[in-house]
Amino acid sequence: QSVLTQPPSVSAAPGQKVTISCSGSSSNIGNNYVSWYQQLPGTAPKLLIYDNNKRPSGIPDRFSGSKSGTSATLDITGLQTGDEADYYCGTWDSSLSAGVFGGGTKLTVL
Amino acid sequence: EVQLVQSGAEVKKPGESLKISCKGSGYSFTGYWIGWVRQMPGKGLEWMGIIYPGDSDTRYSPSFQGQVTISADKSISTAYLQWSSLKASDTGMYYCARLRGSSLTTWYFDLWGRGTLVTVSS
Numbered sequence: 692q693s694v695l696t697q698p699p700s701v702s703a704a705p706g707q708k709v710t711i712s713c714s715g716s717s718s719n720i721g722n723n724y725v726s727w728y729q730q731l732p733g734t735a736p737k738l739l740i741y742d743n744n745k746r747p748s749g750i751p752d753r754f755s756g757s758k759s760g761t762s763a764t765l766d767i768t769g770l771q772t773g774d775e776a777d778y779y780c781g782t783w784d785s786s787l788s789a790g791v792f793g794g795g796t797k798l799t800v801l
Numbered sequence: 802e803v804q805l806v807q808s809g810a811e812v813k814k815p816g817e818s819l820k821i822s823c824k825g826s827g828y829s830f831t832g833y834w835i836g837w838v839r840q841m842p843g844k845g846l847e848w849m850g851i852i853y854p855g856d857s858d859t860r861y862s863p864s865f866q867g868q869v870t871i872s873a874d875k876s877i878s879t880a881y882l883q884w885s886s887l888k889a890s891d892t893g894m895y896y897c898a899r900l901r902g903s904s905l906t907t908w909y910f911d912l913w914g915r916g917t918l919v920t921v922s923s
Contacts, residue, residue, distance in 0.1 A: 693845065724902070726909035728846070735896055735916055736838075736846065741909040742902075779846050783906040789862035790836070790848035790908055 694719060695780055695793035702799040707770050711796045713763040713780030719791060723783040725763040727756055730777045730795075739778075740765065772800050803827035805835075805897050805914035812920045813887050820883035821917045823897030830878035831855040834900035836910060837871060837882045841893040851900055851908075852880055860905070887921045894918050 696714040703709040713725065727740040738747050740756035743763065755766045763780055780793040808822040823835060836851040850861035854873040861871070873880040880897060895917050898910035 724907045724909070728910070730846075735913040736898075736910070737913070738909060738911050741911070742907065747911060777845075781846075781848070781909065783908060785906070787863055789850075789860065791862075792838075792846040792848055795845040 693794045694784055694787070694791050695782065697778075697780060697793040697796045699794070700797045700799065702801055703770055704801050705770050705772060708766060708768045709770060709798060711765040711767075711778050711780075711798070713765070713793045715761050715763075715782065717761060718786040719761075719782045719784040720758065720763055721761040722785065725756065725758055726781045727754075727763075727765045728779045728781065728792075729774075730779065732776070736779065767798070770800050774798060775800050803912060805899065805912055807895075807897055807914040807917045810918040810920070812922070814923055815887055815889055815921055817887050817921075818883070818885050819887055819919065820881050821895060821919065823880045823882075823914050825878045825880075825899070828899075831875050834905070834908075835873065835880040836898050836900050836908075837869075837880075838896040838898060838910075839865075839893050840896065840916075841890075844893075846896075849882070849895075851905075854878070854880060887919075889921050889923075891919060892921050 728736040730736045743758040744756045784791045837849040839847040849865045852859045854875045897914045899912040902908040
């Protein structure tokens with residue numbers, strides 16, 4: 692049971708937009724930066740977003756992140772079949788003095 | 802090329818010991834924290850702990866404290882994750898990753914290894 696809560700699954704049609712939420716508390720998201728990772732089937736995770744809303748070079752602007760209070764959101768626009776993957780949020784938890792990940796969200800592009 | 806290269810898959814019996822490795826190249830290995838992340842079969846990512854190879858400062862997630870040992874040999878740019886007595890529940894994929902951020906509380910993993918699959922079965 693992760694301290695960060697994500698929906699187990701989301702789905703949308705190609706070309707549409709999807710939003711993945713990550714809910715926490717003041718000991719984690721509320722006072723720390725959030726990062727997001729994409730894990731394609733059978734591969735290692737890949738950094739998508741860091742510092743709440745920054746994209747590493749090479750990540751298309753279809754992927755965007757935001758944070759408000761104790762929740763964070765990953766938006767993916769112009770969905771492609773290649774976006775089908777598991778998505779994870781991550782942050783620091785001050786109570787645990789450790790990093791934490793959300794439980795992950797499986798994106799299906801219908 | 803900037804990369805983390807992990808050791809190969811392992812099959813072990815309960816009670817056996819194991820040490821897996823993660824070798825960094827293409828960047829200053831001693832200048833960045835390295836983390837270990839567990840992914841049990843069909844499950845999500847779990848943050849295990851991190852080490853700063855420059856001085857071997859190590860931090861563990863409470864869930865993994867006392868269960869594993871993280872170490873590093875900066876002379877060969879390699880980090881390690883080891884178990885003294887494996888259990889079936891240690892079965893999973895283990896990733897190493899390079900940690901970035903202005904401080905530990907702003908961490909993110911920007912470079913990942915391909916993972917080492919550990920199978921513990923009698």
